[in-house]
Amino acid sequence: MTILITGGAGYIGSHCCVTFLEAGHDVVVVDNFSNSSPESLNRVASITGRKIAFEEADIRDRTALERILKTHQCSGVIHFAGLKAVGESTEIPLEYYANNVTGTLELLAAMNACDVRQLIFSSSATVYGEPQFLPLTEDHPLSATNPYGRTKLMIEDILRDLAASDPRWRFGILRYFNPVGAHKSGLIGEDPRGIPNNLMPFVSQVASGRRDQLSVFGNDYDTRDGTGVRDYIHVVDLVEGHLRAHEALAALTDETNSFTVNLGTGTGYSVLEMVKAFERASNQKIPYEIAPRRAGDVAEVYADTKAAEAKLNWSAERGLEDMCSDTWNWACKNPKGYEASDG
Ligand code: NAD
Ligand code: UFG
Numbered sequence: 001m002t003i004l005i006t007g008g009a010g011y012i013g014s015h016c017c018v019t020f021l022e023a024g025h026d027v028v029v030v031d032n033f034s035n036s037s038p039e040s041l042n043r044v045a046s047i048t049g050r051k052i053a054f055e056e057a058d059i060r061d062r063t064a065l066e067r068i069l070k071t072h073q074c075s076g077v078i079h080f081a082g083l084k085a086v087g088e089s090t091e092i093p094l095e096y097y098a099n100n101v102t103g104t105l106e107l108l109a110a111m112n113a114c115d116v117r118q119l120i121f122s123s124s125a126t127v128y129g130e131p132q133f134l135p136l137t138e139d140h141p142l143s144a145t146n147p148y149g150r151t152k153l154m155i156e157d158i159l160r161d162l163a164a165s166d167p168r169w170r171f172g173i174l175r176y177f178n179p180v181g182a183h184k185s186g187l188i189g190e191d192p193r194g195i196p197n198n199l200m201p202f203v204s205q206v207a208s209g210r211r212d213q214l215s216v217f218g219n220d221y222d223t224r225d226g227t228g229v230r231d232y233i234h235v236v237d238l239v240e241g242h243l244r245a246h247e248a249l250a251a252l253t254d255e256t257n258s259f260t261v262n263l264g265t266g267t268g269y270s271v272l273e274m275v276k277a278f279e280r281a282s283n284q285k286i287p288y289e290i291a292p293r294r295a296g297d298v299a300e301v302y303a304d305t306k307a308a309e310a311k312l313n314w315s316a317e318r319g320l321e322d323m324c325s326d327t328w329n330w331a332c333k334n335p336k337g338y339e340a341s342d343g
Contacts, residue, residue, distance in 0.1 A: 007080030189330030264303025
């Protein structure tokens, strides 16, 4: 049986393909390449030595999804496809609701029609809103402050409603903290288009000389050095969490047919600690300036990891050094991301 991976050509999806292929699973990727390149799938094939099936399609195309689910005899879905930039979501909210919410609804309808009722969903720590206590446990109150976050919350609610309505469904909702790093080979990694929004890709581009300096968004937060603290998790640890989640879905019952867990390390690092760690890993100086706070940012976010340990028998293994050195290895080997290989 084959697992359908939506958004499998993207940053996390491509690493997930490697982990699942290496664990002996068959996968088929559906991606519209709106934020990725087919080259990432060639690289997945190089790493694993296995040919990878992929179908270029939009997840809003229910007919295409039904055909793909049937043709590849899929038994379950890992659902990464969607738009993910918080700032952009405030500018083009309809695109976010259409891709993320409508896309998920079409996917679920196609799955239902094909009797495939097992799904792992990429949610985000953004659904916790402003933390009321730390570490964040899965029962922390949920809220959203931007359209991107609202799409994640809406999809979670849809999955919870569906799980309650029909015991045949099996859902694993995974709330990611801050995925960083790249595969050890340096063949796949994060390849943002334009100016990176996120800290690690920006720092990496400063280290490689593509950008002059980092703007540190605020140094007057109530944190140990005044800069924002986040729970960075190595992308390979993150996708190994998906493999454990896939196994855990099989153990669910009609009475308890879903779970929701955080995927983080439980440890937070500040922006300046990340900069220092990256300087050590890359042996490059990272010039920075202190800039005003970024709208919508919170001071500190990190996960409680007990539920993941108990329900998935999983915890993150890779530390900050690996996160930085693997990011740097990917950046050095692919100074223009996948672009140079796109032809
Ligand atoms: P990504 O943009 O690299 O990957 C998403 C993939 O989905 C891309 O390949 C894109 O082309 C594809 N896609 C987008 N809309 C599509 C559509 N309508 N039909 C078919 N394919 C479509 O992003 P990522 O970092 O790999 O994130 C994967 C998932 O994890 C997303 O749902 C994201 O919201 C979630 N997430 C990411 C982070 C993060 O920091 N990277 C944090 C929390 C949650
Ligand atoms: N930061 C800077 N300068 C930059 C970029 C970021 O100082 O150029 C700071 C931010 O202010 C924050 C930290 O670095 O304190 C991390 O910022 P990121 O943009 O890398 O990550 P966020 O925590 O803001 O958000 C990310 C994803 C969201 C997801 C969230 C889950 O972008 O989609 O993690 O925790 F919802």
